[in-house]
Amino acid sequence: MEAVLERLFVVPGINRPVGLDSILGLVPVVGDIVTASMGAWLVWEARNLGMSKFQLARMAGNVGIDAVLGAVPIVGDLFDFAFRSNSRNLRIIKRYLDKHHPGTIMVEGEAVAIDR
Template sequence: MATTKPTRVRAERIPSEANADDLLLDRLAWFMDANFRIPGTKIRFGADQLVGLIPGVGDVTGGAVQAALILMAIYYYKLPKSVIVRMVMNSVLDTTVGAVPVLGDLFDVAFKANMRNVRLLREANAKQRGATGTPFR
C-alpha cells in the first residue's frame, strides 16, 4: 500500500474561542489579500489584487469590500473611533495608491489593507474583552 506524504501548508491558527463571524472576517481578509501564492516565492496576493488589474472596476470592488468591513466594525463590533479612523486610513491609502497603474498593483500586494484592518479589529476587540471581560457585541 503506497503512502503519500502530507503537503506542508502553513495553516493559520484560529483560536478556539473564535465564533462564526470572526472566522468569516478572517477568511474574507485572507481571500482578498493572500489567497494565492506566486510559485517558488513567498509572495502572496488575493482577489483584491487580481480584480485590481481591471481599471476602475477593480478599485471600486476592493473599496466596497473594505467599506463593508469598516461598517461591520462600527455597527457590529462597536469599535472606538480611533480604531475606525485607522481602518479608514488604511482603506483610503490602499484605494488611492492602488488606483495608480502598475505601481498601485505592486503596492496592493505588499500593503494588504484587509488583513491589516481585520488585525486592528481583533486587537481592539481583545483589548475591550480584557478590560470588561465581554466582547463589544
C-alpha cells in the same frame, strides 16, 4: 473577507500570498472600486462591534490609501501587492476584541470561548 482579499492563494516561486485585492486591482477603475467596497465592509462590521472613532478612522484610512494609490496604473498594482490594508484592519479588530472581550480568544482565525 480578509483571507479572500489578501491570502486567496500563494504565488509559486516567491511563496507570497495574494488575493482578490491584487488580482482585481489589475482591472482599471472597476477592480479598485470593488476591492475598496469589500474593504469598507470590514470597517462597517468594526463599527457594528462598537469600535472607537479613532480605530474606525485608521481602518478607513487604510482602505482609502489602498484605493487611491492602487488606482495608479502599474505602480498601484505593485502597491496592492505590498500594502495589505485588510490584514492591517483585521489586526486592529483582533486587538480590540482581545482587549474588550477577553472571554474569547483567537485561535488560528476562529474565536474560542473560555470559561472563567
